[in-house]
Amino acid sequence: xxxxxxxxxxxxxxxxxxxxxxxxxxxxxxxxxxxxxxxxxxxxxxxxxxxxxxxxxxxxxxxxxxxxxxxxxxxxxxxxxxxxxxxxxxxxxxxxxxxxxxxxxxxxxxxxxxxxxxxxxxxxxxxxxxxxxxxxxxxxxxxxxxxxxxxxxxxxxxxxxxxxxxxxxxxxxxxxxxxxxxxxxxxxxxxxxxxxxxxxxxxxxxxxxxxxxxxxxxxxxxxxxxxxxxxxxxxxxxxxxxxxxxxxxxxxxxxxxxx
Amino acid sequence: xxxxxxxxxxxxxxxxxxxxxxxxxxxxxxxxxxxxxxxxxxxxxxxxxxxxxxxxxxxxxxxxxxxxxxxxxxxxxxxxxxxxxxxxxxxxxxxxxxxxxxxxxxxxxxxxxxxxxxxxxxxxxxxxxxxxxxxxxxxxxxxxxxxxxxxxxxxxxxxxxxxxxxxxxxxxxxxxxxxxxxxxxxxxxxxxxxxxxxxxxxxxxxxxxxxxxxxxxxxxxxxxxxxxxxxxxxxxxxxxxxxxxxxxxxxxxxxxxxx
Amino acid sequence: xxxxxxxxxxxxxxxxxxxxxxxxxxxxxxxxxxxxxxxxxxxxxxxxxxxxxxxxxxxxxxxxxxxxxxxxxxxxxxxxxxxxxxxxxxxxxxxxxxxxxxxxxxxxxxxxxxxxxxxxxxxxxxxxxxxxxxxxxxxxxxxxxxxxxxxxxxxxxxxxxxxxxxxxxxxxxxxxxxxxxxxxxxxxxxxxxxxxxxxxxxxxxxxxxxxxxxxxxxxxxxxxxxxxxxxxxxxxxxxxxxxxxxxxxxxxxxxxxxx
Numbered sequence: 001x002x003x004x005x006x007x008x009x010x011x012x013x014x015x016x017x018x019x020x021x022x023x024x025x026x027x028x029x030x031x032x033x034x035x036x037x038x039x040x041x042x043x044x045x046x047x048x049x050x051x052x053x054x055x056x057x058x059x060x061x062x063x064x065x066x067x068x069x070x071x072x073x074x075x076x077x078x079x080x081x082x083x084x085x086x087x088x089x090x091x092x093x094x095x096x097x098x099x100x101x102x103x104x105x106x107x108x109x110x111x112x113x114x115x116x117x118x119x120x121x122x123x124x125x126x127x128x129x130x131x132x133x134x135x136x137x138x139x140x141x142x143x144x145x146x147x148x149x150x151x152x153x154x155x156x157x158x159x160x161x162x163x164x165x166x167x168x169x170x171x172x173x174x175x176x177x178x179x180x181x182x183x184x185x186x187x188x189x190x191x192x193x194x195x196x197x198x199x200x201x202x203x204x205x206x207x208x209x210x211x212x213x214x215x216x217x218x219x220x221x222x223x224x225x226x227x228x229x230x231x232x233x234x235x236x237x238x239x240x241x242x243x244x245x246x247x248x249x250x251x252x253x254x255x256x257x258x259x
Numbered sequence: 260x261x262x263x264x265x266x267x268x269x270x271x272x273x274x275x276x277x278x279x280x281x282x283x284x285x286x287x288x289x290x291x292x293x294x295x296x297x298x299x300x301x302x303x304x305x306x307x308x309x310x311x312x313x314x315x316x317x318x319x320x321x322x323x324x325x326x327x328x329x330x331x332x333x334x335x336x337x338x339x340x341x342x343x344x345x346x347x348x349x350x351x352x353x354x355x356x357x358x359x360x361x362x363x364x365x366x367x368x369x370x371x372x373x374x375x376x377x378x379x380x381x382x383x384x385x386x387x388x389x390x391x392x393x394x395x396x397x398x399x400x401x402x403x404x405x406x407x408x409x410x411x412x413x414x415x416x417x418x419x420x421x422x423x424x425x426x427x428x429x430x431x432x433x434x435x436x437x438x439x440x441x442x443x444x445x446x447x448x449x450x451x452x453x454x455x456x457x458x459x460x461x462x463x464x465x466x467x468x469x470x471x472x473x474x475x476x477x478x479x480x481x482x483x484x485x486x487x488x489x490x491x492x493x494x495x496x497x498x499x500x501x502x503x504x505x506x507x508x509x510x511x512x513x514x515x516x517x518x
Numbered sequence: 519x520x521x522x523x524x525x526x527x528x529x530x531x532x533x534x535x536x537x538x539x540x541x542x543x544x545x546x547x548x549x550x551x552x553x554x555x556x557x558x559x560x561x562x563x564x565x566x567x568x569x570x571x572x573x574x575x576x577x578x579x580x581x582x583x584x585x586x587x588x589x590x591x592x593x594x595x596x597x598x599x600x601x602x603x604x605x606x607x608x609x610x611x612x613x614x615x616x617x618x619x620x621x622x623x624x625x626x627x628x629x630x631x632x633x634x635x636x637x638x639x640x641x642x643x644x645x646x647x648x649x650x651x652x653x654x655x656x657x658x659x660x661x662x663x664x665x666x667x668x669x670x671x672x673x674x675x676x677x678x679x680x681x682x683x684x685x686x687x688x689x690x691x692x693x694x695x696x697x698x699x700x701x702x703x704x705x706x707x708x709x710x711x712x713x714x715x716x717x718x719x720x721x722x723x724x725x726x727x728x729x730x731x732x733x734x735x736x737x738x739x740x741x742x743x744x745x746x747x748x749x750x751x752x753x754x755x756x757x758x759x760x761x762x763x764x765x766x767x768x769x770x771x772x773x774x775x776x777x
């Protein structure tokens with residue numbers, strides 16, 4: 001994608017203010033809602049199975065974050081995905097730390113059996129767990145490089161975060177620019193990438209484009225955050241940077257990266 | 260109310276440090292607790308029905324935020340309101356996004372049938388849903404003007420946030436100053452207005468005064484936040500501004516607005 | 519402990535990146551996760567009883583925060599402590615507001631009957647409630663001085679926060695430096711002290727040392743935060759300061775305090 005096309009997605013988010021329904025986790029819920037709102041989207045974070053179908057029907061995009069899984073969350077996620085199949089809504093699934101327990105891995109595999117189309121956003125460790133169906137037990141953040149398989153399922157796109165973000169789909173893949181080592185490991189930025197992917201997807205409807213735009217927008221914001229003098233300031237700068245994705249500086253940053 | 264009377268309420272919050280029990284939602288819990296503490300109040304955010312009655316009895320004021328509703332939250336809210344009726348404690352009910360699902364709207368209507376006195380804090384869309392008993396399905400934030408009915412119930416006061424905040428009670432209403440269009444749509448500031456209203460109510464015991472003081476304090480803080488360079492900074496400034504509500508600058512701001 | 523020994527603990531946290539599993543509460547979950555990450559630790563905040571045993575086994579340290587108690591949290595905490603007994607993992611229990619309700623106090627007493635060894639982190643009011651087995655009903659934050667008993671149980675260390683932090687163990691106690699009155703009462707800093715204690719404990723394995731290091735690191739960060747111009751900035755500075763605990767300024771601060 002050209003930098004202008006990517007920026008256009010963020011401009012349209014601010015213009016159209018899509019309603020993004022996210023099943024969050026309590027650790028990163030505030031950051032994800034703040035990040036969506038900083039972009040101009042409207043977050044709605046319902047959790048009860050009792051209202052999932054109605055909420056999904058009014059949303060422009062949906063993000064399911066499986067952090068802090070519980071039986072109620074499993075049920076809510078299942079209802080969301082079954083409704084998504086009927087309603088054909090853009091959906092992003094984020095299998096947070098799915099290699100950490102049998103409970104998590106089984107939940108993700110069950111949700112992947114529902115025939116929805118959309119984006120799976122995970123780090124290398126999480127995607128490896130899913131593809132190999134095995135526990136890695138290395139916490140939420142991936143610490144080593146994993147070899148991932150090609151996608152086999154039509155209509156599912158993988159956004160894999162890592163030192164270099166990758167996008168995989170049936171029949172192809174794309175590696176995005178390599179990032180420098182991060183100064184700050186801000187909690188919830190993996191979840192926020194999933195949220196932003198959902199906002200982009202609600203605009204472009206094309207999963208590969210949404211994944212690429214979100215990964216670049218997030219990489220820009222994280223790079224700005226790393227210039228801060230401490231963790232607290234870095235988190236503030238991260239949200240400030242998300243306010244700027246339709247401005248010239250993001251475009252210049254993308255061009256500089258590509259030269 | 261005179262600016263001095265409004266400021267006196269915030270001065271007394273800092274002096275008396277009221278214990279405010281809030282049933283929060285996970286998205287705005289931190290912001291609401293931070294905002295209450297920035298004012299000098301002491302937040303306590305219990306959620307389990309098992310301890311609701313005891314907690315309500317020791318609180319100086321209570322705020323029920325119905326965002327992220329679940330059956331457990333419905334039960335906890337019911338117990339709070341029934342205890343409030345017996346104990347005559349200041350209570351604020353915030354029917355977050357109640358027009359978004361049958362589950363939410365039914366929960367609010369059931370809670371409104373309990374004969375408690377106090378304040379309902381909602382945006383135009385939420386109050387419209389309650390008064391018309393119909394779903395609006397437009398997300399958490401109200402986007403269009405709605406015509407609201409007068410209040411018919413003695414002892415209940417409505418604080419309706421919007422471009423101009425309004426206070427409605429049986430037999431009357433008051434429109435507060437019109438706000439400019441916000442630069443940042445900071446997530447949870449509607450919930451925070453409810454929390455602050457509870458803190459003011461615990462001091463003044465008079466619901467119309469509490470609603471007016473809270474609406475003005477919040478309008479001041481939001482106006483300061485809008486001067487920031489990005490969403491992250493805006494959220495920081497918002498909390499900084501709440502630290503200042505007993506200072507001369509808030510008094511000057513109120514006087515300037517009224518001239 | 520010498521300042522150099524305390525700083526070494528924080529240096530090792532950044533070097534070893536211990537995986538800290540914390541059962542959080544929704545109000546302070548983000549602050550605790552951010553604080554742990556600012557120190558260089560890796561937070562994991564699971565909540566479901568279904569995965570507690572597996573998660574505990576992979577963690578380097580565990581923190582149980584009993585704020586916002588529910589029956590599910592009681593069950594998860596019980597499973598954690600029973601697993602800790604078998605696995606001999608460093609564990610910190612934080613009985614948030616345990617004097618506020620029968621439900622809380624009973625939960626804590628039941629958890630204390632499990633024969634785990636480790637640290638109990640509480641304020642004076644909470645520890646008094648536990649030792650006297652009585653309700654104090656004064657909110658989350660302690661407001662008056664309480665006389666505490668000596669510890670009677672081998673292998674349990676008490677870290678009691680107050681105007682002067684104290685560490686109590688069977689046969690002894692140590693009073694840390696007296697703090698000035700705080701300017702800002704930042705919500706969740708009690709929970710954060712528990713989280714940091716868990717991170718220190720995962721490194722040193724010696725509970726008294728962990729308690730002392732955490733109390734000093736937190737006192738430094740809170741003192742920096744108090745220099746800020748408002749509550750919002752104070753919270754940012756608090757997290758910035760936690761990024762600096764392996765730097766010379768923290769060492770200088772400890773030396774200045776001790777001269």
